[in-house]
Structures are given as structure tokens and as C-alpha cells.
Amino acid sequence: MKKFLFILLKHETDADVAAMLYAGCLVWLAALLRFCGGADGIGFWPVTQIILLSWGIAWFQKLLYWREQLESRAARIMRGVLWLAVPTAAAGLCAFAAGWFSGCPAWAGWVFTAAWAGTLASWWLCIQLLCRNETVEWNTMLTQFKEGGIRREETHHE
């Protein structure tokens, strides 16, 4: 039980870091679009809803990659699509259903959803680039390890 709680706390901390990043991004985006749409700043309830949504998104993404497993290319793409599509749809639905852009033109909600999708897509791209760089690094190490069966050192005597 103690071990389970410790693991849960560890993952919760991980999810909280991502949730804070998402909440900051979403609140700023919503406030900017409300300002551009001619409305006042963002209220207490929309901010609370955004924080809760961010926490939900962070946990969803964590659970999506919870289990380390070997998977086909198709399964990998499917997980990537879900990672991107579900948070985008959730944010868009919440924006319209909870009226985050009440008093603003209708485009504000759509622009908010599109901008959020773009932000997530760029993060996804960054993660992929990091993985690619790490792959190159791993394979360089592997090649050097295999070539290093005999280590050669040269010293020169004057």
C-alpha cells in the first residue's frame, strides 16, 4: 500500500508539472483571445475549469504512455493521434460548453481550439526530434562499443 501511494505520488507530481504548463498556456491563450474579441479579462470560474481540464489532459497523456511496450508503427501513430486529438477536442468542447468566450465573437472559440491544437502539435514535434536525437546518440554509443573490443592507444616518445 505504501509503495503504491509512493508510485502514485511520483506520477501525480509528473502530471502536475505538465498540467501547470498546459494551464498557463490555456489561460494566457483564452485571455488573449477574449482581449482581441473585445471582452474583459478571464473570470474565476473559467480559470478554475481550465486548471481542472489541464490536470485531466496531463493524466490522460500520462496514462496513454503508462505501459512501456513494443508496438507497431500503426499503433505508435494511433497513440500519437490520440495524444493530440483528445486534448484538442476536450479543450474545444469545454470552451464552447462552459462559455469561456461569452461576449466575444464566435471565431474566438474556434481560434482558441486551433491555437491549442497547434501548440500541442509543436510540442509533439519537439518530443519526436528529441527522440530522434537520442536514437542517433544511442546508436553511436552502440557502434563505438562494438568497435571497441580492442582499444588502441598511441603514445609518442621523444
Next chain:
Amino acid sequence: MKLTITETHAPGQPELILRCGEMTPALHRLAQQLQTLAVETAPRITARAEDGATLLLAPADIYYLESVDELTFAYTRSLACRVPLTLAAAVQTLAAEGFVRAGKARVVNVKHLVRLESRIGGGLDGTLDNGEHILISRRCAKELRECLKGGLFL
């Protein structure tokens, strides 16, 4: 040729140092022969094949070891044999042969890895030279990194 043997009484694998004025083809051949000899003289592992036959497996022939229902199996290119070792004991015995933990229930022979692919979450997808894929968990990836960086095995 001068031959010096230094007995250190320290734990760890023996090291052969070839000090020469120039690396001639003859010396290169000698180094290669020593490398082959090191593989040939590595400790053999007693294994039981599916048909009940007892085999002596060379560590170099093992691709990976896996623990299933508290039994340990060694996988070679064409065989799956039961070995009387726990994974922890296997790592301890075979570390010098390039065996590292790939996960809770798996130990992989690094010498059979041909490609590593980094995955989201820190794990690795390792491709073996027989085309099989093996998952290396995030935790074990650190151990593998240490092995690849620091270990040069004959």
C-alpha cells in the same frame, strides 16, 4: 617479445595490454586471436533444451535471457533453453560478456544488438541481429548507457 604477467589479486576481468612500437599485421593477428580465445574460454552455461537434452551454451550465442513464471530461459538464434540461473545471478556472472538488464524479467546480450531506438517515456526499442525486437525499460536504459560508455569487453 617480452611477456609480463602482473597478478593484482583485485576483482574484475583480466586485462591484456599489448605494448608495441608499431601495430604490425602480425601483432594485429595476435590481438584478434586473443579476442577469439577470450570468447572461446568464457564460462559455459548449462541449459536444458525443449527435448530434454542438456547443452553447454557459450554466452556469445545467447541473445537474451527471460524469466517466465520464476523459470529462466535463454534464447539463442534457433533455440529456447531453460537455464538454472536467476536473472540477477545471470547479470552478475555474465556482465563481462556484455549482458545487461533490459527489464524486470529480461537480460539482453548487448553484442547482439544492432540498433537502438529511443521511445517516448525514456525506454528503448532494441533490434537484435536476428531481427527480433526487445524492449529496454527506462530504468534499464541508464544501466545500458553505463555499459556502452564504460565497458570494453573482449
